[in-house]
Amino acid sequence: MSDFFSDYWSYYIAAIALVGIVWCVWLLFSQRKVTKVAGASEDTGHVWDGDLRELNNPLPRWWMWMFLLACIFGLVYLVLYPGLGSYAGVLKFSTQGELAAHREAQEKMQNxxxxxxxxxxxxxxxxxxxxxxxxxxxxxxxxxxxxxxxxxxxxxxxxxxxxxxxxxxxxxxxxxxxxxxxxxxxxxxxxxxxxxxxxxxxxxxxxxxxxxxxxxxxxxxxxxxxxxxxxxxxxxxxxxxxxxxxxxxxxxxxxxxxxxxxxxxxxxxxxxxxxxxxxxxxxxxxxxxxxxxxxxxxxxxxxx
Ligand code: HEC
Ligand code: HEC
Missing domain, CATH: 1.10.760.10 (Cytochrome c-like domain)
Structure with a gap:
């Protein structure tokens, strides 16, 4: 992440990541409202094979929660680990650092x-x-x-x-x-x-x-x-x-x-x-x- 020439790209990428998650949550709630207004079991008007109708039921609750939890997981991850532009994360984790630590431990053991x-x-x-x-x-x-x-x-x-x-x-x-x-x-x-x-x-x-x-x-x-x-x-x-x-x-x-x-x-x-x-x-x-x-x-x- 230290490869950026200027801060601009770092902010740009961080913004895309955050806006993406916010947009997902917005999409979830906006669709929920639509289904509520439209009524519980109205069909979409699509019919196949004579009598197969597509219903417009609200999203199942468990699915909504899974979706929300995934978004929360994503946000927590972005706070702890690098992912938002050049922000290193609270844990300051890096694969390079991990490798160096592993090597050091190995060398210490060998020595x-x-x-x-x-x-x-x-x-x-x-x-x-x-x-x-x-x-x-x-x-x-x-x-x-x-x-x-x-x-x-x-x-x-x-x-x-x-x-x-x-x-x-x-x-x-x-x-x-x-x-x-x-x-x-x-x-x-x-x-x-x-x-x-x-x-x-x-x-x-x-x-x-x-x-x-x-x-x-x-x-x-x-x-x-x-x-x-x-x-x-x-x-x-x-x-x-x-x-x-x-x-x-x-x-x-x-x-x-x-x-x-x-x-x-x-x-x-x-x-x-x-x-x-x-x-x-x-x-x-x-x-x-x-x-x-x-x-x-x-x-x-x-x-x-
Ligand atoms: C690329 C091939 C090659 C590799 C790799 C190599 N050697 Fe050699 N080694 C030779 C050759 C050829 C000779 C004979 C040199 C001469 O005739 O002057 C030799 C000679 C020796 C000798 C001297 C033998 C004598 O009779 O005095 C020793 C000891 C030796 N090698 C140990 C090692 C060890 C230990 C390693 C690993 C760290 C190693 N070699 C890696 C090719 C190699
Ligand atoms: C300048 C020093 C030098 C002179 C003079 C020299 N040799 Fe050698 N000879 C060597 C060395 C060093 C080796 C080992 C080469 C190697 O490590 O591969 C060798 C290797 C050999 C080998 C191979 C031995 C084996 O174990 O397979 C033979 C045979 C041999 N010499 C015969 C001779 C004969 C016969 C003469 C005279 C006509 C001669 N040498 C003159 C340095 C010399």
Missing amino acids: EIYAKYLKMDVKQVAADPQAREIGQRLFLNYCAQCHGSDARGSRGFPNLTDHDWLYGGEPETIQQTITKGRNGVMPPFASTIDGKLAGDVAQYVRSLSGLSSDPIRASRGESTFKSTCAACHGSTGKGNQALGAPNLSDNVWLYGSSEGSIVEAILKGHNNHMPAHEEILTPERIRMLTAYVWGLSNTGGAGQ
């Missing part, structure tokens, strides 16, 4: 619950069943579309329930990942490594985690790995969490362990993005999620 957990260590929070439930709900809302509802991930989206971390699995690191996001960049090497050599390097990478490999091709690829890949993945392929370079010597693969997948990584590179959530989630919620994610691979919380 009371979160306050309890803010005082606790993240690892303790992770062990608390109620906190885990809250964490899971948040996870399903904000994270499951990428990491899966069971947090086990899929191709390109890391599994969060195992002990294999790109960036580290300590609560502080997880919190940092959620707050600021991550961008894992592996550069493409197509300009310096041809397809055949890439296949040999892939064989060497497979040998690092004990997968079947051709020893002759693997040994041909080893020197390239040491000179080109070790800078990020480490000389033994154990990875580097500061860069988000995955461990290539275990059996956890973000994109797959086949020679084809590894060759593709070498030639085309990877550019993987985990969005920052500091704009979307309050610090309290990020903390609940940190505890939940940490708990998935610790405290036996996996699969919860």
Whole structure:
């Protein structure tokens, strides 16, 4: 109602509403008089189907009262609630206000619950069943579309329930990942490594985690790995969490362990993005999620 440019429209609308009600009441009483003057059971002169006549009886009393009560209800409503132009009503009710009050109550309730957990260590929070439930709900809302509802991930989206971390699995690191996001960049090497050599390097990478490999091709690829890949993945392929370079010597693969997948990584590179959530989630919620994610691979919380 505060959208009016001038008071004129406010008065105009209020007048229409009030005049409308007054007119209804006037109409009711004016018709009543007419029927009284005309007599109780005079007919209107309309006849159908031979002998069906329309009578002109007075309006039934109960109906009159219903009508009057409806008008009174309307007037009382207009005094209490907004309806007359920009007049806010005695109760100062507004749907916006109602929503804000509802939100405030909700936030207060949530903050009371979160306050309890803010005082606790993240690892303790992770062990608390109620906190885990809250964490899971948040996870399903904000994270499951990428990491899966069971947090086990899929191709390109890391599994969060195992002990294999790109960036580290300590609560502080997880919190940092959620707050600021991550961008894992592996550069493409197509300009310096041809397809055949890439296949040999892939064989060497497979040998690092004990997968079947051709020893002759693997040994041909080893020197390239040491000179080109070790800078990020480490000389033994154990990875580097500061860069988000995955461990290539275990059996956890973000994109797959086949020679084809590894060759593709070498030639085309990877550019993987985990969005920052500091704009979307309050610090309290990020903390609940940190505890939940940490708990998935610790405290036996996996699969919860
Ligand atoms: C748009 C997709 C997307 C959403 C939404 C998303 N993530 Fe991620 N997340 C990723 C990707 C992709 C990576 C891997 C980044 C990389 O390879 O550098 C990742 C990485 C992570 C990591 C690091 C894993 C490791 O091994 O170090 C954590 C922890 C994580 N996400 C938690 C979350 C949580 C909690 C949420 C919900 C608040 C979330 N993610 C929402 C895509 C997403
Ligand atoms: C500049 C650092 C850097 C260099 C150099 C680099 N990598 Fe990577 N590599 C990464 C990062 C970071 C990722 C993770 C990308 C992501 O998060 O999606 C990755 C991912 C991979 C993957 C996918 C692993 C999986 O779990 O699926 C393979 C395979 C791989 N690199 C092999 C190599 C090989 C072989 C070389 C050398 C030819 C190499 N990398 C050189 C940083 C590097």
